[in-house]
Amino acid sequence: MSAIHRALKTHFGFDQFRSQQQEDAVNAVIKGDRDVFVLMPTGAGKSLCYQLPALVASGITLVISPLIALIQDQVEHLKALNVPARSINSKLPPAERRQILADLESESPRLKLLYITPEMVASPSFQPCLSSLCARGLLAYLAVDEAHCVSQWGHDFRPDYLKLGDLRSRLQGVPCVALTATAPKRVQQDIERSLKLRSPLVFATPVFRKNLKYDVIFRDLLPDPYVHLLAFAKEALGGNTAEKGCGIVYCRTRESCEEVAHKLTKLGIPAKPYHAGLKVGDRTDSQTDWMTDKVPVIVATISFGMGVDKANVRFVVHWNLAKSLASYYQESGRAGRDGLPSSCRIYYSPKDRDQLNFLIRKEIGRKQEKRGSEKEQDKAPLMDFEAMVAFCEQEGCRHATISQFFGNPKPNCAGACDFCRDPKLVRAQLARAAALSTRTGPGQSAEPRGPFGFDPELYAGGRKGYGFERHDEEWGSEEDDSEKRKKVFGSLFRKQMSLRRASDVAKETFVPPDDDCMLRDASSQRIPRLTVKSREHCLSLLQECLTNHRGAAELSHSSDTLDEAVEIEHEIFRASKSANLYKASVLKRVSEMKKSAAASVAEEKRSESNEETATCSSSSQPLDGFTSASQVYSLKRKRVGAGFRGSSSLFQTAGDLLKNSQKETLAADKRPGDPICEEEEQVETGETLQMKSSKTTPADSSPIKAKTSTATPLSSPSKKLTKKQQKLAEAAKDMRRISQYFGKKQVDTAQMKTGSVISEPEEEASQNHSSSPNHTDLITKISTSTDVETSTGVLQQQSPSAEEMANRDGTSTNTEITADPAVQGEHHQSDAQRKSPKQSHENRSPSPPAKRSRVMKDTKRVTFDPVVQETQFDTVVNGDAAGTSRTPVTLKEAADIVVRCLDPFYKKGKFATKDLFKSFARFLSHLLTEGKTAYRGQVKMEAKSLIKSFFSRIQRCESETDWRHLKVEDR
Numbered sequence: 010m011s012a013i014h015r016a017l018k019t020h021f022g023f024d025q026f027r028s029q030q031q032e033d034a035v036n037a038v039i040k041g042d043r044d045v046f047v048l049m050p051t052g053a054g055k056s057l058c059y060q061l062p063a064l065v066a067s068g069i070t071l072v073i074s075p076l077i078a079l080i081q082d083q084v085e086h087l088k089a090l091n092v093p094a095r096s097i098n099s100k101l102p103p104a105e106r107r108q109i110l111a112d113l114e115s116e117s118p119r120l121k122l123l124y125i126t127p128e129m130v131a132s133p134s135f136q137p138c139l140s141s142l143c144a145r146g147l148l149a150y151l152a153v154d155e156a157h158c159v160s161q162w163g164h165d166f167r168p169d170y171l172k173l174g175d176l177r178s179r180l181q182g183v184p185c186v187a188l189t190a191t192a193p194k195r196v197q198q199d200i201e202r203s204l205k206l207r208s209p210l211v212f213a214t215p216v217f218r219k220n221l222k223y224d225v226i227f228r229d230l231l232p233d234p235y236v237h238l239l240a241f242a243k244e245a246l247g248g249n250t251a252e253k254g255c256g257i258v259y260c261r262t263r264e265s266c267e268e269v270a271h272k273l274t275k276l277g278i279p280a281k282p283y284h285a286g287l288k289v290g291d292r293t294d295s296q297t298d299w300m301t302d303k304v305p306v307i308v309a310t311i312s313f314g315m316g317v318d319k320a321n322v323r324f325v326v327h328w329n330l331a332k333s334l335a336s337y338y339q340e341s342g343r344a345g346r347d348g349l350p351s352s353c354r355i356y357y358s359p360k361d362r363d364q365l366n367f368l369i370r371k372e373i374g375r376k377q378e379k380r381g382s383e384k385e386q387d388k389a390p391l392m393d394f395e396a397m398v399a400f401c402e403q404e405g406c407r408h409a410t411i412s413q414f415f416g417n418p419k420p421n422c423a424g425a426c427d428f429c430r431d432p433k434l435v436r437a438q439l440a441r442a443a444a445l446s447t448r449t450g451p452g453q454s455a456e457p458r459g460p461f462g463f464d465p466e467l468y469a470g471g472r473k474g475y476g477f478e479r480h481d482e483e484w485g486s487e488e489d490d491s492e493k494r495k496k497v498f499g500s501l502f503r504k505q506m507s508l509r510r511a512s513d514v515a516k517e518t519f520v521p522p523d524d525d526c527m528l529r530d531a532s533s534q535r536i537p538r539l540t541v542k543s544r545e546h547c548l549s550l551l552q553e554c555l556t557n558h559r560g561a562a563e564l565s566h567s568s569d570t571l572d573e574a575v576e577i578e579h580e581i582f583r584a585s586k587s588a589n590l591y592k593a594s595v596l597k598r599v600s601e602m603k604k605s606a607a608a609s610v611a612e613e614k615r616s617e618s619n620e621e622t623a624t625c626s627s628s629s630q631p632l633d634g635f636t637s638a639s640q641v642y643s644l645k646r647k648r649v650g651a652g653f654r655g656s657s658s659l660f661q662t663a664g665d666l667l668k669n670s671q672k673e674t675l676a677a678d679k680r681p682g683d684p685i686c687e688e689e690e691q692v693e694t695g696e697t698l699q700m701k702s703s704k705t706t707p708a709d710s711s712p713i714k715a716k717t718s719t720a721t722p723l724s725s726p727s728k729k730l731t732k733k734q735q736k737l738a739e740a741a742k743d744m745r746r747i748s749q750y751f752g753k754k755q756v757d758t759a760q761m762k763t764g765s766v767i768s769e770p771e772e773e774a775s776q777n778h779s780s781s782p783n784h785t786d787l788i789t790k791i792s793t794s795t796d797v798e799t800s801t802g803v804l805q806q807q808s809p810s811a812e813e814m815a816n817r818d819g820t821s822t823n824t825e826i827t828a829d830p831a832v833q834g835e836h837h838q839s840d841a842q843r844k845s846p847k848q849s850h851e852n853r854s855p856s857p858p859a860k861r862s863r864v865m866k867d868t869k870r871v872t873f874d875p876v877v878q879e880t881q882f883d884t885v886v887n888g889d890a891a892g893t894s895r896t897p898v899t900l901k902e903a904a905d906i907v908v909r910c911l912d913p914f915y916k917k918g919k920f921a922t923k924d925l926f927k928s929f930a931r932f933l934s935h936l937l938t939e940g941k942t943a944y945r946g947q948v949k950m951e952a953k954s955l956i957k958s959f960f961s962r963i964q965r966c967e968s969e970t971d972w973r974h975l976k977v978e979d980r
């Protein structure tokens with residue numbers, strides 16, 4: 010037995026080296042004439058490559074490691090082996106620190122390994138010690154662990170690692186050992202350069218593993234991806250082998266973990282979910298059951314697998330795309346550790362691709378913004394992600410792609426990937442996918458909602474999972490959990506207490522952002538009672554606005570608009586002091602965008618629409634000859650908020666309104682109609698948003714300008730006061746609704762109204778404008794389904810569909826669609842605050858004025874009345890209200906009815922996927938309206954009976970073929 014083997018046994022208890030690379034690396038380091046670069050995957054035994062030489066050499070080995078936690082782990086491990094290893098770090102008790110320094114300063118220090126962070130090694134306080142060790146020739150090696158941190162191309166770049174180049178220069182004659190897990194070629198080169206490694210000897214584990222079979226399946230092409238997954242899992246697990254196998258399915262979100270696990274179990278393969286949302290006990294159970302082969306499949310977020318070294322993993326599936334090829338290699342590499350044939354599959358979807366692309370770019374932008382400059386290396390995550398995408402979309406050997414990415418030579422795949430096995434099949438799949446994407450249009454795949462949270466830290470790391478944690482997956486220890494529970498309990502307790510005190514809105518427990526949250530500062534709880542969900546709603550509203558107003562030509566880049574929306578949302582978030590202010594500002598921004606778009610469209614169409622304008626706005630006064638889009642497309646009530654002092658904002662509490670009203674009463678006498686004074690006063694303070702009065706200037710037809718528009722003089726204070734008082738009561742009521750709405754997140758479908766009832770303005774319009782957010786837009790948005798849309802007007806084109814709203818909401822139910830906080834909020838707050846004549850319509854809900862209703866012909870003309878809305882859901886879904894059953898409906902309106910009818914079924918889990926729910930809604934809408942004049946009542950009845958008939962035959966809708974035979978006669 011050689012001396013090195015003896016040392017291996019003596020110090021570490023190992024009989025042999027783990028691999029040839031490990032042994033070779035140890036020998037090279039001991040030889041000491043060259044720098045050494047160790048590239049081995051996590052768990053391959055890299056640490057031994059410097060620890061063993063440190064023990065056989067005389068002197069001290071300085072080990073640079075990026076995290077104190079990692080250092081402590083290593084030191085504890087070595088101490089347990091009786092290896093003289095210590096660390097100097099900021100967490101060290103002073104006595105221990107003095108003891109270590111004293112040893113280092115002694116003539117022959119006992120210490121063999123000194124672990125230190127790059128920050129500490131560069132700190133002035135450590136310099137005398139370092140210089141002394143150096144001068145006395147007591148430094149045996151410089152080991153740089155997690156060396157990829159030195160690379161600005163790596164995900165874990167640490168600026169302090171760059172200083173190691175200088176350190177290296179100072180330690181002339183001290184051999185350097187750099188260690189990292191498998192790194193892309195680009196990163197390897199960066200490490201060598203930055204650490205000034207002198208033609209290092211590289212010891213790298215080849216990335217090619219011939220026992221792993223790689224393939225990629227385009228998920229969107231599958232009739233039922235779950236069935237497909239099941240077949241794959243069954244085949245991979247074999248069943249008749251003596252050795253029991255198991256598998257991992259990686260998903261990005263907790264929801265998909267749950268869903269996939271549920272599906273697989275239901276279809277016949279027991280599977281358990283594993284994610285940060287589970288209670289600690291359940292999570293441990295999942296892991297234990299899987300580790301002990303009680304449950305063959307674990308469906309997990311990427312946190313799972315760190316430290317899990319199970320030999321018989323027969324397959325690793327990525328239900329969602331990994332964020333980089335390096336990550337994918339790492340995660341898929343958990344298959345087949347026993348060397349037996351195993352499979353790695355990606356269920357690829359361009360939706361994933363676009364979502365990730367967006368998130369990565371967003372993250373890059375964020376970094377650059379923070380730094381205030383751009384760097385070439387900022388693009389690294391994007392490049393790594395592109396490598397991942399290329400892996401999926403390429404026509405070529407998957408193994409070769411991986412090897413090339415890591416700078417390895419092309420391996421002999423020998424049919425261990427789908428392309429090498431059957432290139433024709435891969436090409437055919439790509440062709441089908443291309444055809445599908447052409448059919449569905451580029452905008453489809455750019456759906457911004459997606460189950461992923463960007464994690465800039467993702468990179469191959471150490472045992473501690475350094476670089477692997479995701480912001481919401483860092484569940485930590487049991488204690489952390491109990492802390493969390495305490496917090497939750499505390500919050501519940503406070504909630505209950507506030508309920509008892511009859512406080513109007515109970516404080517919500519903050520629900521942290523999901524993986525897919527695209528908001529900036531998503532976890533911030535700075536604004537009380539503002540939920541992540543509400544913010545997401547607002548974000549989607551903003552993005553829809555941007556997207557719609559940009560026109561179809563730019564739809565393919567919806568991530569751009571999303572990007573912009575994210576910025577706008579964040580800007581509003583930062584500037585807002587309360588939830589209401591926030592929502593108000595969002596809505597205001599939405600209205601501004603809509604107005605400017607509508608105004609420009611209206612401008613263009615003005616000549617064409619003169620006729621219609623004359624009819625529709627008979628009682629409206631054109632604004633200096635300008636006819637706004639909202640005037641063209643709907644009839645409006647006049648003077649919402651007329652007489653209220655100006656506010657750019659859309660939300661105001663009843664209390665605020667009362668206060669303002671009182672102030673206003675006083676002020677009105679003093680300075681009636683002093684626009685400048687009013688302008689000053691309308692500056693928002695705290696929770697209070699003051700009303701902005703109607704304007705008569707042409708400028709008003711341009712987007713609302715928050716604090717700059719000129720308020721209208723109060724022409725008749727006494728009369729206004731009376732009206733105001735009435736409206737205050739309404740506002741109070743509506744604010745309650747808003748609060749309830751936001752409190753409950755999803756509520757009250759009955760609040761919304763769609764239809765063709767149009768109320769003509771009753772009040773005399775003293776001002777005319779079209780600048781406020783218009784309800785036609787909003788209602789149309791709610792009742793419109795893009796997929797079934799036959800657009801009849803500008804405003805409809807500008808509106809996102811019900812389905813889109815559902816998609817973005819991530820819940821896909823119409824209840825949620827109609828309960829879009831932003832939309833809802835917009836309605837309610839406009840009760841009190843809008844100045845649009847059309848919107849003033851709402852304000853009179855407590856004592857609805859006599860209305861003349863009429864049915865408009867082609868153009869979808871809808872309006873909003875809270876009183877009517879109270880009964881709307883019943884009217885639309887549950888029963889027919891007089892006068893509406895014979896209302897002809899457009900396809901969009903039919904879709905709205907269908908979605909409402911279907912919604913309860915979706916909620917009960919009667920649809921396997923949201924897409925199915927949507928497809929079925931689409932199918933029914935067409936079925937019920939095509940080739941005939943469809944009436945509201947009839948559509949509703951037919952929809953209900955068709956749905957009933959449908960679900961009387963099947964328990965749950967699993968695929969599109971389920972409704973193949975469904976016809977109108979089926980009901």
Ligand SMILES: Nc1ncnc2c1ncn2[C@@H]1O[C@H](COP(=O)(O)OP(=O)(O)OP(=O)(O)O)[C@@H](O)[C@H]1O
Pocket residue numbers: 023024025026027028031049050051052053054055056057190470471472473
């Ligand atoms: N020759 C060997 N024989 C048996 N076990 C070994 C051998 N060398 C290392 N190990 C063990 O393998 C495990 C992983 O080793 P080590 O921590 O060095 O991995 P690593 O490659 O540094 O991983 P990481 O990337 O997490 O830092 C440790 O438990 C270590 O004790």
Ligand SMILES: [Zn+2]
Pocket residue numbers: 405406407408409422423424425426427428429430
């Ligand atoms: Zn191949």
